[in-house]
Amino acid sequence: MAILITGGAGFIGSHTCIELLNEGYEIIVVDNFSNSKPESLKRVCEITGKSIMIYYLDLLDSESLEKVFLVNQIEAVIHFAGLKAVGESVKESLKYYKNNITTTIIICDLMQKYSVKKLVFSSSATVYGLPDTVPISEEFPLKALNPYGRTKLMVEEFLQDIFISDNEWSITILRYFNPIGAHESGLIGEDPSGTPNNLMPYITKVAVGQLKVLNIFGNGYSTKDGTGVRDYIHVVDLANGHVAALDKTLKSTGVNIYNLGTGIGYSVLEVVSAFESATGVKIPINITHPRPGDAAICYADPMKAEKELNWIAKKSIHDMCADSWRWQSRNPNGYKINEELENPRLIQSEDFLIPNN
Numbered sequence: 001m002a003i004l005i006t007g008g009a010g011f012i013g014s015h016t017c018i019e020l021l022n023e024g025y026e027i028i029v030v031d032n033f034s035n036s037k038p039e040s041l042k043r044v045c046e047i048t049g050k051s052i053m054i055y056y057l058d059l060l061d062s063e064s065l066e067k068v069f070l071v072n073q074i075e076a077v078i079h080f081a082g083l084k085a086v087g088e089s090v091k092e093s094l095k096y097y098k099n100n101i102t103t104t105i106i107i108c109d110l111m112q113k114y115s116v117k118k119l120v121f122s123s124s125a126t127v128y129g130l131p132d133t134v135p136i137s138e139e140f141p142l143k144a145l146n147p148y149g150r151t152k153l154m155v156e157e158f159l160q161d162i163f164i165s166d167n168e169w170s171i172t173i174l175r176y177f178n179p180i181g182a183h184e185s186g187l188i189g190e191d192p193s194g195t196p197n198n199l200m201p202y203i204t205k206v207a208v209g210q211l212k213v214l215n216i217f218g219n220g221y222s223t224k225d226g227t228g229v230r231d232y233i234h235v236v237d238l239a240n241g242h243v244a245a246l247d248k249t250l251k252s253t254g255v256n257i258y259n260l261g262t263g264i265g266y267s268v269l270e271v272v273s274a275f276e277s278a279t280g281v282k283i284p285i286n287i288t289h290p291r292p293g294d295a296a297i298c299y300a301d302p303m304k305a306e307k308e309l310n311w312i313a314k315k316s317i318h319d320m321c322a323d324s325w326r327w328q329s330r331n332p333n334g335y336k337i338n339e340e341l342e343n344p345r346l347i348q349s350e351d352f353l354i355p356n357n
Ligand code: NAD
Pocket: 006, 007, 008, 009, 010, 011, 012, 013, 030, 031, 032, 033, 034, 035, 036, 037, 057, 058, 059, 060, 079, 080, 081, 082, 083, 084, 099, 103, 122, 123, 124, 125, 176, 177, 178, 179
């Protein structure tokens, strides 16, 4: 029996593949590589010495996806695949609704048809909108502020309806806070295309000399130093949260929702300072206007995940900065193969397959 991972070549998916393989799970990845490269999965195999079955297909292509269910014994699905850029979701909302909502309907439909009723879904802290207080617990009111957030909220709602209509389902919704960092090997990490929108990839691009200065979006918030505060979580901790969530999903039925965060908020200036002290690299900054729609403070109450999943984030902001930098400095162009990476690499897997359909 295998775990099907949609979007497994992406930032969070690839790190989760490693932790699942290390736990002994057999995994199958489906990805259209619209925001990732097959190279990330080659490196997952290299890091773990294990093999993955990979299907290069779009989840909107339900016929090809059905073949994956037909020829494999799938026990559960972890559904990472989706588009995630807030700004782009405003400009291209239909693309977001189609890619984030239709794909989830298609996959749930096939899961129902093949009696694979165990799902872990990637949601986001964005569903809390602009919270009135912190820390944010799972019972806080939900409000999406942009099309991306609405796709997450709508999927959360219809997943609850699926369980109401069929109590055999076991669905775990994970609301991520701000994932940063990279695997400690420096072989895999976040590889945004174009200029990054998020803080840490922007900082590492400044550090590696590809961007000149970090623009800080406002220093007039009611926070410790006036800059925005977020709950940054190491992507390996987040990946381990999926292993814990999968374990519970496999053993139960119902819909469970968990925040995955550290419970600690750091300001933008604190992150810059932590990065400088972890790496010795100075980050030039420029204070500019607040970004529309940004919350001043956002951090999780992660107690529910601790109690029910027996999971807790362990890595510090220092680890997050050091690991982000190890990945970026060794791979200045991300997964674009540079000279060093063209050297022969050990790929243990003989069934490193990328069928076209
Ligand atoms: P990512 O873009 O790195 O990974 C997503 C993967 O899904 C990519 O490999 C992409 O090629 C694939 N994909 C997208 N559409 C697809 C489709 N139609 N068919 C097949 N594959 C498709 O993103 P990530 O950071 O790893 O995020 C994973 C999930 O977590 C997303 O659903 C995202 O919305 C959610 N999330 C991310 C963050 C974050 O800050 N990274 C925060 C909260 C929630």
